[in-house]
Amino acid sequence: METLYVICVGVLTFCxxxxxxxxxxxxxxxxxxxxxxxxxxxxxxxxxxxxKDAAILGMSDSYADPLPQALTLTAIVIGxxxxxxxxxxxxxxxxxxxxxxxxxxxxxxxDKFIKPxxxxx
Amino acid sequence: xxxHLAILPILIPLVGGLLMLLPPFAxxxxxxxxxxxxxxxxxxxxxxxxxLMLMVVQNGAIMYAVGDWQPPFGIILYADQLSxxxxxLTSFLGLGVTLYSFAGSDREGKYFxxxxxxxxxxxxxxxxxxxxxxxxxxxxxxxIASYTLLIHxxxxxxxxxxxxxxxxxxxxxxxxxxxxxxxxxxxxxxxxADMSQRVAQLSESNQLIAQAGGSLLLxxxxxxxxxxxxxxxxxxxxxxxxAPVAALFAIMTKVGVYCIFRVYTVIFGEQAGELxxxxxxxxxxxxxxxxxxxxxxxxxxxxxxxxxxxxxIVSVGTLLIAFxxxxxxxxxxGLLYLIHSTLVTAALFLIxxxxxxxxxxxxDYFVVARKTKQQxxxxxxFVVAAMAVAGLPPFSGxxxxxxxxxxxxxxxxxxxxxxxxxxSSLITIxxxxxxxxxxxxxxxxxxxxxxxxxxxxxxxxxxxLLLGASPLLAIFGASIIDYTNNAAAQLHDIPYLIExxxxxxxxx
Numbered sequence: 145m146e147t148l149y150v151i152c153v154g155v156l157t158f159c160x161x162x163x164x165x166x167x168x169x170x171x172x173x174x175x176x177x178x179x180x181x182x183x184x185x186x187x188x189x190x191x192x193x194x195x196k197d198a199a200i201l202g203m204s205d206s207y208a209d210p211l212p213q214a215l216t217l218t219a220i221v222i223g224x225x226x227x228x229x230x231x232x233x234x235x236x237x238x239x240x241x242x243x244x245x246x247x248x249x250x251x252x253x254x255d256k257f258i259k260p261x262x263x264x265x
Numbered sequence: 266x267x268x269h270l271a272i273l274p275i276l277i278p279l280v281g282g283l284l285m286l287l288p289p290f291a292x293x294x295x296x297x298x299x300x301x302x303x304x305x306x307x308x309x310x311x312x313x314x315x316x317l318m319l320m321v322v323q324n325g326a327i328m329y330a331v332g333d334w335q336p337p338f339g340i341i342l343y344a345d346q347l348s349x350x351x352x353x354l355t356s357f358l359g360l361g362v363t364l365y366s367f368a369g370s371d372r373e374g375k376y377f378x379x380x381x382x383x384x385x386x387x388x389x390x391x392x393x394x395x396x397x398x399x400x401x402x403x404x405x406x407x408x409i410a411s412y413t414l415l416i417h418x419x420x421x422x423x424x425x426x427x428x429x430x431x432x433x434x435x436x437x438x439x440x441x442x443x444x445x446x447x448x449x450x451x452x453x454x455x456x457x458a459d460m461s462q463r464v465a466q467l468s469e470s471n472q473l474i475a476q477a478g479g480s481l482l483l484x485x486x487x488x489x490x491x492x493x494x495x496x497x498x499x500x501x502x503x504x505x506x507x508a509p510v511a512a513l514f515a516i517m518t519k520v521g522v523y524c525i526f527r528v529y530t531v532i533f534g535e536q537a538g539e540l541x542x543x544x545x546x547x548x549x550x551x552x553x554x555x556x557x558x559x560x561x562x563x564x565x566x567x568x569x570x571x572x573x574x575x576x577x578i579v580s581v582g583t584l585l586i587a588f589x590x591x592x593x594x595x596x597x598x599g600l601l602y603l604i605h606s607t608l609v610t611a612a613l614f615l616i617x618x619x620x621x622x623x624x625x626x627x628x629d630y631f632v633v634a635r636k637t638k639q640q641x642x643x644x645x646x647f648v649v650a651a652m653a654v655a656g657l658p659p660f661s662g663x664x665x666x667x668x669x670x671x672x673x674x675x676x677x678x679x680x681x682x683x684x685x686x687x688x689s690s691l692i693t694i695x696x697x698x699x700x701x702x703x704x705x706x707x708x709x710x711x712x713x714x715x716x717x718x719x720x721x722x723x724x725x726x727x728x729x730l731l732l733g734a735s736p737l738l739a740i741f742g743a744s745i746i747d748y749t750n751n752a753a754a755q756l757h758d759i760p761y762l763i764e765x766x767x768x769x770x771x772x773x
Binding site (some may be wrong): 164183202215218224225229230236240246247248253 | 319383384402407409412416419420421424425427428429432436437438439443445446449450455538
């Protein structure tokens with residue numbers, strides 16, 4: 145179970161970081177969402193993974209740590225609000241700046257600028 | 266009442282900010298009501314923070330267990346001399362910002378004053394909490410308020426700067442949670458005092474994980490504090506923000522610096538066994554490079570707001586140098602510098618805005634433009650701010666830098682710190698005098714200036730308030746240094762913290 149969990153968190157983080165490094169706000173927003181999913185899973189696992197254990201003392205032989213569950217809940221709520229804000233901000237930036245590049249303009253080393261007269265040649 | 270004093274600075278802006286969203290204060294045309302309410306709230310916060318400071322000096326640090334859940338389990342607020350001092354500084358800055366916004370920038374949107382209150386709530390909380398996850402929550406509170414304050418008023422420039430700022434800080438928040446998860450998984454606690462005890466007793470393999478978590482935290486705090494190489498967002502963001510917001514943001518980088526001081530003195534400080542002072546070899550070169558980067562940026566700035574933004578970076582670098590020296594004396598010197606640099610850079614943003622109002626389209630760019638209407642007033646304000654920020658006597662900058670230089674021991678450290686701080690001060694003077702000559706002396710033949718608006722009394726009042734603190738800091742220097750010495754000694758005294766938290770004997 146641990147291996148599967150680790151791979152899930154790792155792949156999510158990898159995708160999140162990769163998408164955050166893209167130049168357009170849409171992929172960055174998706175990347176931030178994935179990163180926050182990964183971090184929620186990670187935070188949850190900090191109380192150790194165990195099955196069928198109640199978070200209440202005396203209900204079972206061993207018990208689960210309730211604190212990471214509370215932390216994850218808080219992190220989910222905060223992360224949700226932040227993602228909502230960044231989505232609205234990205235839409236506002238699309239309207240204000242006329243494109244969806246993170247820098248507000250296309251990168252000068254993009255194909256369009258390197259080969260401006262491709263059609264004519 | 267005095268029992269709950271430690272939580273009052275958090276409750277006042279929370280309740281006040283929420284009330285300002287409700288009917289008697291809501292609505293575009295009710296802005297006068299909101300102004301009165303904001304002013305009352307700021308005065309209440311200043312009064313409360315001063316009482317808190319006096320109480321802490323008299324009776325020692327206050328531990329406040331929220332919901333009476335005792336440490337190490339509950340969320341603990343902890344007000345020592347350092348926290349109380351920073352809360353008082355923030356409320357004072359908040360008053361200046363609120364007064365300045367009365368001149369009109371609070372009418373660009375109807376939620377300005379509530380947002381400032383929420384921003385202050387987050388900052389007070391970050392200063393007062395003694396729980397790492399609670400620190401994260403207060404960081405998010407102050408961040409989401411700052412996102413909206415930054416874009417307040419709207420416009421292309423603000424939107425573009427805000428996209429960067431928000432994305433960077435969201436990634437920072439994710440890293441913060443990764444670091445917290447790592448540290449909690451290893452130590453089983455989030456209470457800073459408790460963690461400082463547990464870190465010393467980790468097994469060797471766990472130490473490595475704790476080191477990874479601690480280093481991740483440095484990235485997060487470094488991003489907030491604008492430490493090189495995480496400082497690139499700052500000048501653009503601060504230059505885009507409206508003047509009162511930029512002035513309020515002057516304390517935000519200091520929140521990051523404060524967290525570095527707190528976490529790496531208490532958790533990974535002297536008593537942490539193998540992990541003692543683990544980030545010091547990193548912070549030392551980064552601090553010096555931050556000062557250099559800020560100075561070069563100041564020299565290259567095209568307008569006064571960007572220049573002030575770069576001076577914020579210089580101040581962060583100087584504070585990190587004070588941190589990297591790792592002695593209580595250096596910390597005390599850093600705290601004095603922190604008070605000075607926050608107030609003076611905030612004043613510089615306000616002056617840049619007033620200049621911009623009177624120079625037409627040229628704003629505060631260093632180009633030949635029409636003469637300002639109130640040349641003498643703005644000139645004097647600028648000269649005072651420039652002298653204070655560059656560290657010339659008789660203002661507080663001189664005193665603060667002198668104390669930092671005095672706190673350096675060891676020949677090799679002296680060579681580095683003295684040369685970097687002094688040369689950066691010299692270059693700052695050059696950059697500021699170049700800025701001043703262009704802004705005030707290279708003018709186009711003056712036209713009729715009657716249409717140019719004068720500086721409003723609110724703006725003047727706020728700038729005098731913030732700038733007036735600089736000579737006062739120098740005049741009452743001895744007693745303030747006395748206070749910061751005590752605050753630094755208290756910060757470095759971990760057994761005292763453990764005692765206040767009732768955690769002795771907690772570890773078997």
